[in-house]
Amino acid sequence: MAEEHIILKNIHKGFHRNEDTPTIALDDVTLTIKKGEFVSLLGPSGCGKSTLLNIIAGLEKESSGSLLVNDRPIKGPGNDRIVVFQESGLFPWMSVLDNVMYGLLIKKVPKEEANKRAMDWLQKVHLGKFANSMPHELSGGMKQRVAIARALVMDPEILLMDEPFAALDEQTRMVLHKELEKIWRETGKTIIFVTHNIREAVVLSDRIVLMKTRPGGIKNIFPVQAARPRISSDSLLIHLENRILTELEQEMEKVLKEELGSDYALKTDHLRVDPHSNMGSDI
Amino acid sequence: MLILIAIWEAISKFEVFPSFMWPPFIIPNDPGGVTVVKTLVNGLISGQLLLATGTSLWRLILGFVIAVIIGLLLGFLIYKYKIVDDTLGFFVTSLQAIPNLVWMPIAILWFGLGVESVIFIVILGAALSITITSSTAFKSVPPLLIRVASTMGSSGFHLFRTVIFKSTVPQQIAGLRLAWALAWRSVLAGELLGGSGGLGTLLDLGRSIQAMDLIFSIMIIIGVIGSFIDNFVFVRLERMVLKKYGIQTTP
Ligand SMILES: Nc1ncnc2c1ncn2[C@@H]1O[C@H](COP(=O)(O)OP(=O)(O)OP(=O)(O)O)[C@@H](O)[C@H]1O
Ligand SMILES: [Mg+2]
Numbered sequence: 001m002a003e004e005h006i007i008l009k010n011i012h013k014g015f016h017r018n019e020d021t022p023t024i025a026l027d028d029v030t031l032t033i034k035k036g037e038f039v040s041l042l043g044p045s046g047c048g049k050s051t052l053l054n055i056i057a058g059l060e061k062e063s064s065g066s067l068l069v070n071d072r073p074i075k076g077p078g079n080d081r082i083v084v085f086q087e088s089g090l091f092p093w094m095s096v097l098d099n100v101m102y103g104l105l106i107k108k109v110p111k112e113e114a115n116k117r118a119m120d121w122l123q124k125v126h127l128g129k130f131a132n133s134m135p136h137e138l139s140g141g142m143k144q145r146v147a148i149a150r151a152l153v154m155d156p157e158i159l160l161m162d163e164p165f166a167a168l169d170e171q172t173r174m175v176l177h178k179e180l181e182k183i184w185r186e187t188g189k190t191i192i193f194v195t196h197n198i199r200e201a202v203v204l205s206d207r208i209v210l211m212k213t214r215p216g217g218i219k220n221i222f223p224v225q226a227a228r229p230r231i232s233s234d235s236l237l238i239h240l241e242n243r244i245l246t247e248l249e250q251e252m253e254k255v256l257k258e259e260l261g262s263d264y265a266l267k268t269d270h271l272r273v274d275p276h277s278n279m280g281s282d283i
Numbered sequence: 284m285l286i287l288i289a290i291w292e293a294i295s296k297f298e299v300f301p302s303f304m305w306p307p308f309i310i311p312n313d314p315g316g317v318t319v320v321k322t323l324v325n326g327l328i329s330g331q332l333l334l335a336t337g338t339s340l341w342r343l344i345l346g347f348v349i350a351v352i353i354g355l356l357l358g359f360l361i362y363k364y365k366i367v368d369d370t371l372g373f374f375v376t377s378l379q380a381i382p383n384l385v386w387m388p389i390a391i392l393w394f395g396l397g398v399e400s401v402i403f404i405v406i407l408g409a410a411l412s413i414t415i416t417s418s419t420a421f422k423s424v425p426p427l428l429i430r431v432a433s434t435m436g437s438s439g440f441h442l443f444r445t446v447i448f449k450s451t452v453p454q455q456i457a458g459l460r461l462a463w464a465l466a467w468r469s470v471l472a473g474e475l476l477g478g479s480g481g482l483g484t485l486l487d488l489g490r491s492i493q494a495m496d497l498i499f500s501i502m503i504i505i506g507v508i509g510s511f512i513d514n515f516v517f518v519r520l521e522r523m524v525l526k527k528y529g530i531q532t533t534p
Pocket of ligand 1: 015016017024044046050
C-alpha cells in the first residue's frame with residue numbers, strides 16, 4: 001500500500017503564447033502519491049490543476065522537473081492513466097455505446113466482451129437505455145456520465161479526474177460519489193481528483209492538495225484521517241472543511257486583490273463563500 | 284418553369300431576335316423547323332450529345348478523384364507540419380486567387396490541345412480548393428477529442444483514422460461539394476478552349492456554325508447534370524452527416 005506510484009519533483013510548466021514572457025502555470029511542484037491513494041486537488045480557477053493533471057497524463061510536457069510513474073519516466077499518454085476531462089469530449093459521430101467501447105477496442109478486447117463491459121458501465125451510470133443514442137441527444141450531465149463510464153471501463157491503474165461531477169445534479173453526484181468510492185476501495189486504483197467543491201474533496205480523499213495561483217503551485221497539503229465509510233456530517237470532516245475554507249479564502253482574496261487593485265475594498269463584503277457550493281468556480 | 288418557356292416561345296414567335304439567335308423551344312416556327320427540344324432529343328438519340336456528355340463526365344470524375352487525393356494529402360500536411368503551412372499553405376492560398384481558366388494557356392503549352400490540358404485544369408482548380416478546405420477542417424479538430432483519444436491509447440494512424448479524420452467529415456463534404464462545382468466548370472471551360480471533344484467542344488462547335496438550338500441543348504444538359512449531382516449526391520450526403528453529427532442547421 002505504501003508503495004510510491006507517482007513522483008513529481010520540481011515540476012515547472014510555462015505556456016508560451018507568442019514571443020513574450022510565458023504564463024507560469026506551475027512553479028516548482030513536488031508531490032509524491034502512493035499506490036492506491038485518493039488525492040484531491042483544490043484551488044482557485046487558473047491555479048494549474050488541469051495542467052498538473054495533463055502532465056501526469058502525458059498530454060502536456062513539463063518545462064522542467066521530473067515525473068516518475070512506477071519509478072519510470074513516462075513517454076507520452078498511455079491507457080494506464082485515463083483522464084476524465086472537465087468537458088465530456090464524446091465523439092459526436094459515435095453512438096454512446098461505441099464511445100464507451102472505443103478504448104477497449106484499442107486494448108484489443110474482443111468486440112463481444114467490450115460490448116458487455118461497456119453495457120455494464122452504462123448501466124452503472126444509469127444510461128443503459130441510451131446505449132444506442134447519439135451524444136447530441138443527451139443532456140450535459142448525461143454526457144458527462146458517459147465520459148465517466150468510458151474512463152472507468154478501461155480499468156486503469158491511475159484515474160485522473162478533472163472536475164468530473166461539476167456538471168451533474170446533486171442526486172447523480174451523490175450516486176457517483178458512492179460508486180467511485182466503492183470502485184476505489186475494491187480495485188485499489190490511484191485517483192487524482194480535481195474539484196472546486198471542498199465537501200466533495202473532504203468526503204472522498206486521503207489527502208487534499210490545496211493549490212495557489214500566480215504562480216501556480218502547492219500551498220498546503222491536508223491529510224484526511226477520518227474513518228471510512230464517511231458521512232459528511234462527521235465532526236472531524238467539518239472541522240477540516242473549515243480549515244481548508246479559511247486558507248482557500250485567503251488565497252482567493254489574494255487573487256481578487258490583484259485583479260481588482262484599489263477597487264478591492266469595495267468588494268470584500270461580497271466574499272462570503274458557502275462550503276456546500278462549488279467554491280471558486282465563480283471567480 | 285412553364286411561364287419561362289411560354290415567354291421564351293413568345294419572344295421567338297414575334298421574332299424579336301432573328302430565329303438563329305433565338306430558336307423556339309418546343310413549337311417550330313415553320314413546319315419541320317428547328318427547336319431546342321428537338322435538337323436535344325435528336326442529339327441524345329443519335330448519341331452525339333450523349334457521347335459528349337459521357338466524355339465530359341468521365342474527365343470530371345477522373346480529375347475530381349485525383350484532386351481529392353491530392354487535396355486531402357496536402358491539406359493534411361499543411362495541418363501537420365507548420366513549415367509546410369508557412370510555405371505551401373501560403374502558396375496555395377495565393378494560387379487560388381487566380382481564376383482557373385487563366386491556367387489554360389499554360390496547360391496548352393505544357394500538354395498541348397487535348398485531354399491532358401482539360402484534366403490538368405480540373406485537377407488544379409479542385410485540388411487547390413480541397414487543400415484549403417481540408418487543411419482548415421483539420422486545423423479545427425477540437426484538441427479535447429484528440430486528448431481523449433490519446434488517453435485511451437490511440438496514436439499515429441489509428442488516431443487519424445478514428446478521430447481526426449472522422450471529426451472533419453462534415454467540413455470535408457462541404458469542401459468536396461464546392462470543389463465539385465469548380466471542377467464541373469473547369470471541364471467545360473477547358474473543353475471550350477482546348478477543343479478535345481466533350482460538351483465544351485460541342486458548345487464551341489455550336490457557336491461556329493451558329494446553331495443556337497444546339498448551344499441551348501448543351502446548356503440544358505450542363506445545368507441539369509450540375510444541379511442533379513449537387514442535389515442528389517452532395518446535399519443528401521451533407522444532410523445525412525449533419526444529422527448524424529447532431530450539427531444544427533438553420534432551416
Ligand atoms: N494551452 C494553454 N496555453 C496558454 N496558457 C495556458 C494553457 N493552458 C493553461 N494555461 C494557463 O495556465 C494556467 C493554469 O491553467 P489550468 O487550466 O491548469 O487551471 P485550472 O486550475 O484547471 O483552472 P480551472 O479551475 O478554471 O479549470 C492559467 O493561467 C491558464 O491561463
Ligand atoms: Mg481546469
